[in-house]
Amino acid sequence: MENGRVDPVTLQVISGALHTIAEEMGHVLYRMSFSSIIRESQDIGAGLFDLEFNTLTESEGSPLHIGSIPAYLRGISRCLQGGKWEEGDVVIHNHPYYGSSHSPDLCIVVPVFWRGELVAFAANTAHHVDIGAATPGLIIDIPDVFAEGMLFAGVKLYERGRRNDGLWQFIGYNSRTARQTKDDIDAQIASAQLGARRMQELLEEYGRDTVFGAANQLMDYTETMMRNRIAEIPDGDYYAEGFLDDDGLNRDKPLPIKVCVKVRGDAVEVDLTGSADQVPTGFNVPFEGSTKPACYCAFRALLTDTALMDVKLPPNEGSFRPISVTAPEGSIFNPIFPAAAEARFTQCNRMIDLIIKALSPVLPERVTAGNSATLSFAAYSGIRSSGDYWVFLEVNEGAYGGRPASDGPDSIDNLMANTRNNPIEDLGMHLPMVCDRYELRDDVAPGAGRYRGGIGVVKTQRLLEGGTVTHESERHQDVPWGAFGGHEGQVGKVEIVAPDGSVTPMPAKFSSVALKAGEAMAYYAPCGGGYGDPLERPAPQVLDDVLDDFCTIEHARDAYGVVITSGMTLDLAATEALRAKLRR
Structure with a gap:
């Protein structure tokens, strides 16, 4: 290091090493798991985090998990069993009102100790088949968070390297798929412990100052690049709104979603004020663990798409820093305890879609x-x-x-x-x-x-x-x-x-x-x-769609102004005439 800065070559090596650790953690997790939602669907996330709970690196799993684990860690800091991390601890956590994305996403956290001192965390999340909720596997029509199944808040499954057999037995007797659940948790533990070990090896090779100095520079770099992209958007307030069908119980009550994207210089705020009040079912969204990461996902997709950038950004905390989120307490995007909040995914997707719609007038080439x-x-x-x-x-x-x-x-x-x-x-x-x-x-x-x-x-x-x-x-x-x-x-x-x-x-x-x-x-x-x-769609492309059964001859004529004969050939003269008529 020189003047407190890591040289570019070492910086790139450590960047690659951090990303490799996260990817290896993800591979171990889904390769060792037994349930199809993890083994095949890869509904997971894994990464390394510093003592301030900043994301140093994360695996390229489900975007919903990217940016969520820091919220878990902040929640654990409020309820950690014993109030202190010890070497050999393994914490299990999934409480929606202590940072969880939702209750089936169990988080496993292993503290990283180096030379006797706590320096970081290795953690992962994975969606579990069943955690003993009111209905098997998925829950919607439930009255409160306590009906979501087993809730773990900063509980040590392993304490100083020794497993809590009582808790392990409790998990086995409170899941409809006990064997799969316990085997998948074991895979999570192996993944997190591997991440901790790899981080220790990296620290041994380069030293604490160099590794964390590089991590901080990488986060600053990602933040700068994200701010540069945001600064290209004209300042202003951009609105879009839509609605959700219902809450899973009250069929006659559509739920409004309102999005205002406020761009100011190189920062952006997503304001969800005006969206539906929280509902009496599980169709609410945990604010810290799901609403905020959904907004991060929207801007990472819009502004840092690898197809539109010369250099891929390191996946770390820097991309989240320029983005703030507002959702009134008691709304569907920020429910108040003990409201249930398990079935929260479609609301996040619809909100991202509306962010895209709101910004479409000023980002037509990216939406x-x-x-x-x-x-x-x-x-x-x-x-x-x-x-x-x-x-x-x-x-x-x-x-x-x-x-x-x-x-x-x-x-x-x-x-x-x-x-x-x-x-x-x-x-x-x-x-x-x-x-x-x-x-x-x-x-x-x-x-x-x-x-x-x-x-x-x-x-x-x-x-x-x-x-x-x-x-x-x-x-x-x-x-x-x-x-x-x-x-x-x-x-x-x-x-x-x-x-x-x-x-x-x-x-x-x-x-x-x-x-x-x-x-x-x-x-x-x-x-x-x-x-x-x-x-303006080329007529041959429309014909290809008809030949592929993507649309009918009638739809080609009515929507595209393309005339296709019964022999499946283009009538170019008739097409030009029809399109001219439709344009008039």
């Missing part, structure tokens, strides 16, 4: 049209002949809106999700279920535009034995918006399909609906809005 901006999260469950529960959590894909230079991606997690789909072959081998249908929607067309919206997925899962399903989703009513002349997308829908093929329409959210053997749930994801004037 999308309206996205599906929801999450289909289904919990299927049943009881085997042995008396054991089986529980399966499934995250279904959505679609993006059209983009400034390309169509919206089809059938893909969007905005704040980055989970992988669960192979249907794996499902069929382990659970009494079978996937009847898994493809792009063909009942509607996505939003038309110079660049069309993405097409949502349709998935039908049939139970071979009787069981139940709880489902969390959104956007059955509020249509994804079109941008810059593009057309609106399509809303989603959910159906229960009987063995004879008859269909019962369902709301977006419902709790513990019984399914008989042979009955199925079909989910249709929303389709994205279009970006730009549909009449």
Whole structure:
């Protein structure tokens, strides 16, 4: 070090080392886990944090977990068992009113000691299949946070290297999927302990001053780059609003979401004032652990997209510092204890979508049209002949809106999700279920535009034995918006399909609906809005969409002004005439 600064070569080496540690932690976690939500979907986050709970580095897992663990650490500091960290401790934590993103996301924290002194933390989060809540796997219609299952607040699962066997036994007797839950926690512990060991090795090689000096410089660099991007946005207040279908109980009460993005110089505030009051179900959002990280995610995606930057930014606390968030206490984005707050994901996605919409007039080259901006999260469950529960959590894909230079991606997690789909072959081998249908929607067309919206997925899962399903989703009513002349997308829908093929329409959210053997749930994801004037879409691209069954001949004519013959060829003369007429 020279003048308190780490030289550029060492800085880059330590940056790579920190990122590698976080990625290795993530790999160990999902490779060692047993439940599909972690092993296959990779609903995880992992990283290293300093004593002020700043993110030194994080793995590239689900965006929802990026930026959330510092809130866990701040919460633990208020309720840590014994009030002091000791070498060999392992803390388990998931309390929504002490920083957790939501209760199924258990956090494991291992303190990093170096030469007898506490210097950092290695931590990870992972979504667990079942923590003993009111309904298996997923909960919506519940009265308070105590119905969410086991709540851990700064509890030491290991104290000075010795496991708390009473707590371990308690976990085993309070989860419907006890073996999976305990095995997945073991994987989290192995991941966090590995991170602590790797951090100690890095400190031994370079020394404390150099490692933390480099980490601070890297955070400052990321902050500077984020502030530079924000400074390019004209100062002003930018508004957008939408609504949520309902709270999962009161079907006749849509819930408003209001977003005001306030840009001032190189800083930005997201003000959610005017959004719905907190609701009497689990459809609230923990402020510290989910609302704020959702806003961080929005600006990281908009302003630091790797496709639009020459250099990839180190994933650390610096990207969060220029962003502040306001949500009145007692609102859906900042509920007051003991309100339940487990089913919080779709609200975050819709809020990010509205941030994009609000900034679209001043960032037209970086935004999308309206996205599906929801999450289909289904919990299927049943009881085997042995008396054991089986529980399966499934995250279904959505679609993006059209983009400034390309169509919206089809059938893909969007905005704040980055989970992988669960192979249907794996499902069929382990659970009494079978996937009847898994493809792009063909009942509607996505939003038309110079660049069309993405097409949502349709998935039908049939139970071979009787069981139940709880489902969390959104956007059955509020249509994804079109941008810059593009057309609106399509809303989603959910159906229960009987063995004879008859269909019962369902709301977006419902709790513990019984399914008989042979009955199925079909989910249709929303389709994205279009970006730009549909009449500017090249006619051959429209023909390709028709040939791919992405739209019909009639839709090509009505939305795009493209005339296609019954022989599936373009009639260019008729197309030019029709487009001229439509433009007039």
